[in-house]
Amino acid sequence: MSGLEITVRGRAERQYRPEQGTAILSAEFTESTSEEAHAKALELQSEVVAELTRLDETNALNAWHANDIHVFGHRPWIDGKESTEVVYTTRIAMTAEFLDFEALAAFLVEWAGRDGLTVSRIVWDVLDENRPRYEAKVRRDAVRDAVAKAQAYADAVGRGSVTAVALADPSMLGSGGDGGGPVAPAGAMYARAMAAPPDSGPTLELRPDDVVIAVSVDARFTVGE
Numbered sequence: 001m002s003g004l005e006i007t008v009r010g011r012a013e014r015q016y017r018p019e020q021g022t023a024i025l026s027a028e029f030t031e032s033t034s035e036e037a038h039a040k041a042l043e044l045q046s047e048v049v050a051e052l053t054r055l056d057e058t059n060a061l062n063a064w065h066a067n068d069i070h071v072f073g074h075r076p077w078i079d080g081k082e083s084t085e086v087v088y089t090t091r092i093a094m095t096a097e098f099l100d101f102e103a104l105a106a107f108l109v110e111w112a113g114r115d116g117l118t119v120s121r122i123v124w125d126v127l128d129e130n131r132p133r134y135e136a137k138v139r140r141d142a143v144r145d146a147v148a149k150a151q152a153y154a155d156a157v158g159r160g161s162v163t164a165v166a167l168a169d170p171s172m173l174g175s176g177g178d179g180g181g182p183v184a185p186a187g188a189m190y191a192r193a194m195a196a197p198p199d200s201g202p203t204l205e206l207r208p209d210d211v212v213i214a215v216s217v218d219a220r221f222t223v224g225e
Contacts, residue, residue, distance in 0.1 A: 003222055003223070003224055004154070004157070004159055004222065004223045004224075005220065005221070005222055006150045006153050006154060006162060006220070006221045006222075006223060007173060007218065007219070007220045007221075008146050008149045008150045008153070008218075008219055008221070009146065009149075009170065009216055009217070009218050009219075010142040010143055010144070010145035010146025010147070010149060010216065010217045010218075010219060011142055011145055011214070011215070011216045011217075012138050012139075012141030012142040012144075012145050012214070012215055013138060013212055013213060013214035013215070014134065014137060014138050014141070014212075014213055015210035015211065015212055015213075016126050016134055016210060016211050016213065017210060017211070018101075018124035018125065018126070018208045018210070018211055019099070019125070019126045019127045019130065020062055020097050020098065020099060020124070020125050020126070020127055021097075021098045021101055021104050021122050021123070021124050021206070021208065022095055022096065022097045022098070022122065022123040022124075022125070023095065023096045023098065023104065023107070023108070023119060023122055024093075024095055024119070024120040024121050024122070024123065025048065025093070025094040025095065025096065025117065025118065025119055025120070026091050026092060026093050026094065026117070026118045026120065027041045027044040027045045027048065027091070027092045027094070027116055027117055028041060028089065028090070028091040028092070028116055028117075028118060029041050029044075029089070029090055029116050030087050030088065030089040031087065031088060032085070032087060032088070033088060034071065034073065034088035034090070036088075037071075037088045037089055037090040038071065038088075038090045040090075040116060041090040041091065041092050041116065042090075042092070044114070044116050044117060045066060045092045045094065048094060048111065048117065049064075049066060049094075051107070051110075051111070052064040052094075052096050055096075055098075055103055055107070058100075058103070059099070059100075060098060060099060060100035060103035060104075061096060061097060061098055061099065061100075061103075062097040062098070062099050062127070063097045064094065064095065064096040064097065065094065065095045065096075066092065066093070066094045067093060067094070067095065068092070068093035069090070069091070069092045069093070070089075070090070070091040070092075070093075071088070071089070071090050071091075072088070072089055073086045073087065073088045073089075074086065074087065074089070075087070101206050104122070104206065105204040105205065105206050106204075108204055109204050122206075122208070124208040124209070124211060125211055126211050126213075131213075134213050135213060135215065138213050138214065138215040139215045139217065141215070142215045142216060142217040143167065143217055143219065146167075146217055146218075146219035147162065147164070147219070147221075150162045150219065150221040150223075154221075154223045159223045159224070160223055160224055161223065162221040162222070162223045163221060163222050163223070164219055164220070164221050165220050165221065165222055166218075166219065166220040167217060167218070167219050167220075168217070168218045168219075169217065169218070170216045170217070170218055171218065172218060173218045173219075173220055
């Protein structure tokens with residue numbers, strides 16, 4: 001009986017508690033003059049930056065960035081018609097990487113309702129310095145899955161133990177497929193206002209989903225009689 005070649009894809013995933021919540025922010029104003037829109041956006045950004053600097057000094061943040069400004073004029077649509085008047089918008093993008101989720105919740109309560117400030121979303125993730133270690137664990141799980149899958153095929157046709165001859169990232173063995181290297185989908189954010197003592201103001205509880213790190217690996221095996 002000739003040797004048999006088996007090619008499989010192993011998959012694995014693990015869930016990790018979020019270690020960082022990144023708030024995606026923007027200070028944006030639309031006014032009749034570009035100077036007024038620009039001035040208001042800069043004023044609001046300076047207030048937010050002052051608060052982020054304070055939080056950074058308390059180690060509540062991993063980092064913060066004010067990394068983009070977009071200035072443009074346009075004619076708004078009113079009642080289905082384009083206005084003849086040009087208005088001007090200034091948008092300044094900011095990000096704040098929170099390590100302290102209670103501080104993040106307090107920041108959202110204080111700032112999310114401010115005129116001109118938009119909190120687009122919260123992105124949950126593990127820390128960059130921890131990700132390689134987590135991915136290594138999941139990658140080992142994916143290889144074990146590939147071995148078990150290949151051995152099951154061999155057992156089904158009455159062959160012996162499989163021997164790995166090639167391991168690769170998805171699709172690099174020429175077998176096609178859906179890809180699937182390490183991924184970490186941003187966890188959804190669940191938030192709800194909690195009852196608070198009188199005069200203490202509202203509080204916010206954040207309950208993010210776990211961060212899922214998933215890995216796929218392609219593997220080729222041979223098996224004798």
